[in-house]
Amino acid sequence: MESFDYLIVGGGMVADAAARGIREIDSDGVIGILSADVDEPYTRPALSKKLWTDPDFTADQVPLRTADDTGAVIRLRTLVTELDRDGRSVVTASGERIGYRRLLLATGSKPGxxxxxxxxxxxxxxxxxxxxxxxxxxxxxxxxxxxxxxxxxxxxxxxxxxxxxxxxxxxxxxxxxxxxxxxxxxxxxxxxxxxxxxxxxxxxxxxxxxxxxxxxxxxxxxxxxxxxxxxxxGLGVTPVTDLAETAGLRVEDGVVVDEHLVTSDDSIWAAGDIASYPDRLLGRTRVEHVDNAQEMGRAAGRSMAGAAEAYRHTPFFYSAVFGIRWEAVGSLDAELDALVVDLEPDDDGRERTVVYYRDDSGAPVGVLLWNVADATDSARLVLADAPTDQHELRGRIR
Incomplete structure (x- = not known):
């Protein structure tokens, strides 16, 4: 049976970041990546943004070159259908059994x-x-x-x-x-x-x-x-948690992990879209965006390789259309009370706005940055401090 020191199920951006995180700690351990995709790991956001709108961003910039940079063995068109925790192995759709010492589930989401x-x-x-x-x-x-x-x-x-x-x-x-x-x-x-x-x-x-x-x-x-x-x-996505569920791992709106991204089995980690983790600002949550994929993937790789570090990053998410970029941290729900703060327009005269989404106590639980650059760290501080005074909130991000 083929076996790896570190086996990653899933071939997206989490897998790439995890392989790089492993290599920061362990330069020799053998890494395997099993991907159902037909392409090696690539930068997914470009598929709906820069590849269509930026003539200087070309298709050869999309691959992440994971194998070249980390030495990982990548198996494409390989769907994992079974996780055998007792035998520390997985089974593919073709019936092949592959062993692991430490396993990362990075199966991502499936579209509606x-x-x-x-x-x-x-x-x-x-x-x-x-x-x-x-x-x-x-x-x-x-x-x-x-x-x-x-x-x-x-x-x-x-x-x-x-x-x-x-x-x-x-x-x-x-x-x-x-x-x-x-x-x-x-x-x-x-x-x-x-x-x-x-x-x-x-x-x-x-x-x-x-x-x-x-x-x-x-x-x-x-x-x-x-x-x-x-x-x-574009009907949304659902986390792919069937492997974890069938194997008896704890799953509650995602695969439940601790602060080190370890599941209820101490030889199995989970990261990315499928991971329900304890965020220091947001509480237990699950995030389906690229910043989390990259940061959590790297943290999971380092944790698998022995780093005793908790995952402390609160991710942001963003979108960009027609030259306008918005970013956000926390919850964006139009049913929440929203404090809207208009800032000075940018150099091109475009509107810039900060929106604080607040719970029933008046504390911010989400921050939207509309055309406001380099302010996600400030948004995180707002959520950490959780001021309830409107005047104070209005002056926090200028």
Missing amino acids: DADSPPSDRVLAFRSAADYRRLRELAGHGRRIVVVGGGYIGAEIAAALVQNDTVVDLVFPDAVLGAATFPPAIAERYESLFADAGVNLVRGRRVERVAPLTDTVTLTLDDDTELHADAAVL
Whole structure:
């Protein structure tokens, strides 16, 4: 049986960061990465952002070169279907058994799907292969329907409309971003898309997706039909925790880990989208964004290799559309009380705003930085101090 000192299940950015973290402590241990993907680890955010909008960012900058930099053995198209804790091994879909001394679960998330027959014209956008296929389908004035107004749906709609594509964006809210942003920010956000020419289909859900040979028909919940060359589904993601659950690890809204990212089995770690961890500012939480993938992956690798360090990083998340970037730390929920603080416009005259999301006591539980750069550390300090006085909050991030 092939065996590794460090075995990583999952081939995304967490796996890359973990391999690098291991190498910071252990230069000799053998690292194996089992990935169901067809590509070696790559920078995922570029798939919906810079590859579409930055001509200086090219496809050869997407791979992370994990094997070259760390010496890890990467097995692609390898789906792990069973975790044998007693035998310290995993079993792949082909029936191969692979052993480990220490194991990291970094299985990430799977995208939401719609009621649709399989078709290469209907993409649940997640992977580099999805990006390549969407590039083939986009441009030349073709029409693409994007379903869902969350991070991925909005970014894909923005990317496509800037690349000679007619875009319909279908989402359930009355205003794009209304579930995340306070009303004034949501209206500002939506106007970016409307001004760019995105056809906003507000307050609607997709009931059926019917792909044909060269087209796709989407039926909405009011029986309206949209006809397009392709459809992209941005319906959120679900953490892939089935391996951990079947193996009897503790799973509660993610694989439960301690401050060292160790699961209920002391030879198994978990990191990234699937890990429910104790954040020093947010409490026990699970984060599905790139900053957490990179920082937690590195911390997990170091922990696997023997570093006695707790994971103390509170991650931020971000999005970028039409030249506007927003960042956030903590909870962004439009149902929370929001204190909106407008700052001086930037040098190009664009609005800059800080939003403090507050719980019933008035303490901030989330901070949104709209077009405000280099302030995530300040946002973390706000959450750590948790001031309830409005005047004090207004002056914290200037």
